[in-house]
Amino acid sequence: MEQRKIGITELALRDAHQSLMATRMALEDMVDACADIDAAGYWSVECWGGATFDACIRFLNEDPWERLRTFRKLLPNSKLQMLLRGQNLLGYRHYEDTVVEKFVAKSAENGMDVFRVFDALNDPRNLAHPMAAVKKHGGHAQGTICYTVSPLHTTEGYVKLAGQLLDMGADSIALKDMAALLKPQPAYDIIKAIKDTYGSDTQINVHCHATTGVTQVSLMKAVEAGADVVDTAISSMSMGPGHNPTESVIEMLEGTGYTTDVDQDRLIRIRDHFAGITPKYKQFMSAITTVDTEIFKSQIPGGMISNMESQLKAQGAGDRIREVMEEVPRVREDAGYPPLVTPSSQIVGTQAVFNVLMGRYKVLTGEFADLMLGYYGECMGERNADVVEIAQKQTKKDPITVRPADTLEPEWDKLVLEGTNIEGNNGSEEDVLTNAMFPGVAPGFFKARPEGPKNVGRTAEQVAADAERESGASKAVREPIRYKVTIGDRSSTVSVEPA
Amino acid sequence: MEQRKIGITELALRDAHQSLMATRMALEDMVDACADIDAAGYWSVECWGGATFDACIRFLNEDPWERLRTFRKLLPNSKLQMLLRGQNLLGYRHYEDTVVEKFVAKSAENGMDVFRVFDALNDPRNLAHPMAAVKKHGGHAQGTICYTVSPLHTTEGYVKLAGQLLDMGADSIALKDMAALLKPQPAYDIIKAIKDTYGSDTQINVHCHATTGVTQVSLMKAVEAGADVVDTAISSMSMGPGHNPTESVIEMLEGTGYTTDVDQDRLIRIRDHFAGITPKYKQFMSAITTVDTEIFKSQIPGGMISNMESQLKAQGAGDRIREVMEEVPRVREDAGYPPLVTPSSQIVGTQAVFNVLMGRYKVLTGEFADLMLGYYGECMGERNADVVEIAQKQTKKDPITVRPADTLEPEWDKLVLEGTNIEGNNGSEEDVLTNAMFPGVAPGFFKARPEGPKNVGRTAEQVAADAERESGASKAVREPIRYKVTIGDRSSTVSVEPA
CATH class of the missing domain: 1.10.472.90 (Conserved carboxylase domain)
Structure with missing residues (x-):
């Protein structure tokens, strides 16, 4: 029996830490994993876009464009992938088409390969221009179906949307299940219907979160229905509100008619790298460690x-x-x-x-x-x-x-004027785009940028102290605390600290 | 399309806390969930055997027989299920046949319904007598295949073993995957082959741990191959080295040809009950919260x-x-x-x-x-x-x-003599059996038994303090503490309290 190859998109560098630790992971905590990620044989490496751009300038004093260029350097053999919110780019309003095209052009120029383009309403009109821009600038245009559940959402509706995305020239279709609502049978039905309608060579990528505990089964069913690529996160950065573990998805396929090209020895090294990093970000971590199926009811x-x-x-x-x-x-x-x-x-x-x-x-x-x-x-x-x-x-x-x-007037020239007038801007179109998307944050970032990245994770010493405290081996007092102390009938306020 | 009904065995009361919190859960922390468990519509409720007997007398000062009788009272509409280590009963050596039969008789008499009987070597000779005893005393005899991976273990071998168990009169076959090694394809192949060989009315129960992150998919494939009952644990007591979540397994089946009779509103109440209990046992909890696929390599x-x-x-x-x-x-x-x-x-x-x-x-x-x-x-x-x-x-x-x-001489009379000579024994055959299985622990337990159960979980106050400390809101000293403080040769008694 010939085995069908399934591609894997690794999410550790973007959606995994966005979902598990509020997008706070610093670039410096990722770089040491990049050689292994680059050699592991993934279909693509998601590493940019979504909330990471915002988090970079808001919390980490990191230039997101510099982060992209660094990934491009460190992952020379990998397709870099980003999540793009259609006409919203990475911001929270609609942008006029010239801005959208400029953003896509600059992203491609700085190294981006695969653009997963979605619209929160699944309105194809919001996808057409960004998709065209991606194609014009040589990127892989991945048209996205946001999966949801309602009395109006049907398999037929999703198939129709897939067709509209293909008509835009989509190089592939992403079925995006951001809320972990995609159950095995609908996963199978939708993907099967898209393949049956538009041909088996229509590439389909599947993105599921793990929150509800059913979606690893949905990935299996998606593969059985013909899905070409599935999204996963290395086990040490997986589960809870994150994603299904890369290693488990690969193991799951053993003996079925499906296989992957991923190098499992590399995965062990990637896993161990992030297992060492995650404790630094504990204060940002989601409290959910098991599953939450209430979502099916409340959606x-x-x-x-x-x-x-x-x-x-x-x-x-x-x-x-x-x-x-x-x-x-x-x-x-x-x-x-x-x-x-x-x-x-x-x-x-x-x-x-x-x-x-x-x-x-x-x-x-x-x-x-x-x-x-x-x-x-x-x-x-x-x-x-x-x-x-x-x-x-x-x-x-x-x-x-x-x-x-x-309804928007051409706004690029105005944005250039605004951006290049801000103190600390470096005169680049990248900075213009940063300010265009985050006008409330960019000026502060431009000013602070020379101070360099600020890692908001805990230091190795703090992590060790956490572990010690959890093991119960700690001293009761670890930093100065003020107490009211009463001796006989005399009270004083004293400060207590480790001697 | 007619839907096939899949039964669910709930593991919360036995294997879930054995796997997640070192078998330390006290009966009093389970009783309030029993009305909902009893009404939820499970195929069976696993609640006894395995390591719980040992843990009851070693750590909890609980009479395991009294625990069984309590479950019988609180779960009047449920089939109670236990895990029995074949000729080892719940101890760690082989017992002579009359002791085995006495144990099974007493278990049935105290309320046990379903006996899952396994042997660590899969040697059918170690299963024949306990299986016969279960049948003689009116229990459901579930013959067990321990799933493992080796160059010698094949689907054919497991099918042969299933046949030997059926020849013993097994009412059902359990495929037991204690190490989370059972991948989807072998799950499908083994169950399909057993059904094909011995008839589709051969009842097959599937028990998987969740550790490796693949076995929920294996449960799906098991169901597709014809499995009748799958083991799960309520979500708040699931995952990690435990089991797949009950709610997720039920949701996973939606729209497939399979359904369950489980009442999801009851599940929410059961989930909430245990979500409130698990923090009490944090100090016993496994550190694994994500998945571990290294097991596939090391086994x-x-x-x-x-x-x-x-x-x-x-x-x-x-x-x-x-x-x-x-x-x-x-x-x-x-x-x-x-x-x-x-x-x-x-x-x-x-x-x-x-x-x-x-x-x-x-x-x-x-x-x-x-x-x-x-x-x-x-x-x-x-x-x-x-x-x-x-x-x-x-x-x-x-x-x-x-x-x-x-090779063993009849030993029941000798065990009765031994057991009834121990200080604090209550003269029952149950006590004789307790001492027979745990001769090093039972005498201490008999002596301490009148003191009543000892809950080793943390109190509600301690749990609240833990939560506060974790939220970082704590001061090291939270209520007045008196210290003797010595400075040089002068000592004073000092009272310290938050100022």
């Missing part, structure tokens, strides 16, 4: 729940999370059943919080109003006309039916 | 590695674990490829440590010598004749080829 991804919880707590209403979780599906229905993924998950979640705290649709967030008025694009379902009217009244904006970016 | 189960490590450390040779891990497969081969499961895993592991520390087979443990001389039964492979000779010389014992229990 609310874990990260969204913790966001809503902190919003409620900030309003002194931490006890109302259940009400908010019941409100989310209603808000989602009113919005026409968007998938819940950045930024739609935040937009829907925040509006649900507003509805519970202030009365249903008494106050709309600006973003939710825009969503209702079509400024993010079209969803699968009709929007609730009453809520659209409220949005119109509140914002004095008219609903649109055109592609959102078509 | 050494996780628990065995930590055992060998502590043996090495005790000898000041903690740095020689790699040598020992390389020695294990050699020792296993010399012994004829036993599966590595209690007690064969300990016997092989300890001999590997001896070989590394003292030279290969310079000193045999008594247990390893017995294994080489046939006193545990027959393995799949030939034993190394040279090592058999060493065992013979060292122990002055002859090798045997008969069933090990056939």
Whole structure:
């Protein structure tokens, strides 16, 4: 029996630490793994985009473009892969087409190979231009289907979307399951139907999170249905709200008709590298270590729940999370059943919080109003006309039916002017793009950039101290603490510290 | 399409806490979940046997028979299930047939329904008598195949063993994967072959650990091959060296041709109950929270590695674990490829440590010598004749080829005499059996029994303090503490409290 080769995309350098440790991993904690990653035989190495760009400039004082160039140098034999939010690029609003093209051009120029392009609403109009830009600049254009569950989402609908992506010239289709909702049977059905409809040489990449504990089985079924590449994370950076382990997915295929080209000895070295790194980021780590199947009921991804919880707590209403979780599906229905993924998950979640705290649709967030008025694009379902009217009244904006970016004036020249006027900018188009996407953060970053990267992980000494404290071998007092001490009838305030 | 019903065995009350928290969970921490467990619609509830009997009397001052009777009372609608080590019962030596029958009779009398009977060597001669005893006393006799990997273990071999178990009158066959080595394809092949050979109405139960991250897929393939019941643990007591989550396995089946009768609302309550309990046992918890695929290479189960490590450390040779891990497969081969499961895993592991520390087979443990001389039964492979000779010389014992229990004299009357002479025994046959299996522990337990169960978990207050300390909000001193402080030759009593 001839074995079919399955490709693997390694997520350790991007989505794994984004999902497990709030995107805080510093480049310096990745570089020593790169030689092994480069030689392991992955189909691609996801290492950029998503939230990493934001985290680099906001938390790590790292230039994201420099990070990309470093990966390009350290992974000369690998296809580098990024996650691109369609017309939003890596920011949180729609950009005009010349900016989108500039960003794609600069990403390709700095070394990016595979662009996984998605839109939070699955609106193909938001994907067409970025996909065309990727193709124009020689990248691999991967058109993405965001998988979600609703009364309107069907296998046929996903197949249709796949066709639209192929019509845009997609080099491959990604089935992206950001909330771990993709069960084995739908995984099989969707992929089988896409292959049957558009031909078995249609490349399909599958991206699942592990949160619900079912998706490794979904990857198996996806492979059986014809999937070509699956996304995994090295075991020491896997599971929980992250992804299925690379090693387990490879072992799972043994004896089936499928095989991979990945070098397992390299995987051991990669695993050991990150096993040594993760304890540094413990304070950012997700508390989920087992599985969470409640998501199937609520369809609310874990990260969204913790966001809503902190919003409620900030309003002194931490006890109302259940009400908010019941409100989310209603808000989602009113919005026409968007998938819940950045930024739609935040937009829907925040509006649900507003509805519970202030009365249903008494106050709309600006973003939710825009969503209702079509400024993010079209969803699968009709929007609730009453809520659209409220949005119109509140914002004095008219609903649109055109592609959102078509309402934007050309803005590149203006962005160049803005960017190059900021103190500390280096005059590059890369800096212009950084500021365009994060105008609130970039100026501070440009100023601080000369100080160099700031690793927010704990030091080796702190990690050792943590381990000692956990083993119970610690001293009770490890840093100066002030106590009130009473001797007889005399009280004093004293400071106690290790001698 | 008609859906095939898949049964679920819930492991929370036995193997889940045995695997995740060293079998330390007290009965009182389980009772509040029992009403929901009883109503959830499981095929069976595993709640007794394995290491729980030992742990009850050694660590928890709990009468294991009383625990069984309590479960019988609290789970009136459920089939109670236990794990029985064949002729070893729940102890660590072979028992003579009348003792085996007495143990089975007493277990059934106290409420046990399903007896999963296994032998560490897969020697059917060690299973025949306990299986017959189960049938005689009205229990469900589940004959067990211990799954392992070696050059001699084949699908055909497992099918043959299944046939031998069915010839003994097995009501069902368990495929037991204690080391998480069972990959999807072999799971499918073995179960399919058993069904094809002995008929589709041959009931097959599948037990997998989750350690390697592949076995949820194996459960899916097992179901596709015809498996009737799969073992799972409620999500808050799952994963790591434990088992696949009940909720995830049920969700995984949605839309396939398979369904379960389990009530998911009950599962949420069971999950929440144990989510509240597990933090009490943190100090006993396995450190593995992600997956370990190294087992596929070494075939050494996780628990065995930590055992060998502590043996090495005790000898000041903690740095020689790699040598020992390389020695294990050699020792296993010399012994004829036993599966590595209690007690064969300990016997092989300890001999590997001896070989590394003292030279290969310079000193045999008594247990390893017995294994080489046939006193545990027959393995799949030939034993190394040279090592058999060493065992013979060292122990002055002859090798045997008969069933090990056939070399034993009737011992029940002697055990009754011994047991009923121990201070604190209650005159019951149950106490005689407790002492027969754990003669080193039972006398102390009988004496301490009137003091009642000792919960070794942390209290709610300690758990809260742990959580606070982890959140970093703690001060080292949280309530007034009195110290004697000596400075030079002057001592004072000092009270310290948070200021």
